[in-house]
Amino acid sequence: MVAVTVIGPGSIGSAVVAVAVRGGADVQVLGRTEAKARAAAEPLGASFGAVGDTLTGDIVVLAVPFDAVEEILGQYHAAFRGRVLVDVSNPVDFATFDGLIVPAYSSAAQAMQSTVPEARVLKAFNTNFAATLHSGVIADQPTAVLVAGDDADAKEALLGVVRTAGLRGVDAGSLKRARELEAIGFLQLTLGMREEISWTGGLGLVA
Template sequence: MTAITVIGTGNMGQAIAGIAAQAGANVQILARDLEKAGTTAASIKATAGVVGDAISGEIVVLALPYPALAEIASTYGDQLANKVVVDITNPVDFATFDGLVVPADSSAAAELAALVPAAKIVKAFNTNFASTLVAGEFAGEPTVVQLAGDDEAAKKLLADVIVAAGLKVADAGALKRARELEALGYLQMVLAVREQIGWTGGFAVRA
């Protein structure tokens, strides 16, 4: 049985933890606030702890804002070696909401890979709103999670969990495709902020 650690208890963290539990994984929830971690964990029969506690999952989902990635990399360091580390962030400039804050030839996922080079980084979930993950379907079809990464086995391990929960996966290829996924995630957020779509909407991917 796959073991998954989700760091973060926001809407995305709760949604992804729910997917992991639905897939039959052993789930650990870590947050800065133990009470919040406990509340999320209780709803899916997971274990709870605080950031800084030992990681139990072979897959570690960083369900956190982009600025927190460096802190987590520093906190856990070698503990992330050889683990599948999932970056869900969209590195948006929230002060202006006018673009991404990473260089044009880079991505949040690439920066994370540089911080924890022994980890197997996978970009995923950043093009999904939490509501579509919770619902498990969008536009009449199973919700599709787009992902990218350089380690094929790492992507398959994560994909197997997603599929076991009844969702679908679209593999965009190497980790360098994270840049395009982050741009797509940002555009989707812009449309929602401008009220062109709802936060229950987004881009549908169909095979």
């Protein structure tokens, strides 16, 4: 059985927990407080704890805002060695909401890989709204989860969980493609903020 740890029990983190449980994974949820993690974990039969507890997942999903990533990477730096580390952040400049705060030639996920080179970093879930991860559909199409990364085995491990959960898992290419995924995520957020699309919808992928 695949073991997944989700750090961050907010809306997107809780949605990833639901996907991982449906995908047959043994799931651990860690939050700033144990109470927050419990609220996301208990209804789905997942274990829970507080940030700082020992990681149980071979796949660790960092479902925290971009500005909280550095602290988590520092806290668990040694523990991430050899693990699959999934970045779901969208590094939006929230002061202007008019761009990303990472260099145009890079991405949040690539910066993460540089910080923890021993981890196998993937970019995923940042182009999904939480509601469509829970429902599993956008309109009449399965929700598509785009996964970018340089480690083929790491991608297949995550894609296996996603597909078992009934979603459409798509290999989006190397970790360099995280830049494009973050741009798509940003565009989708701006459309949602302008009420051009619903938070229960989003951008879909038609085969």
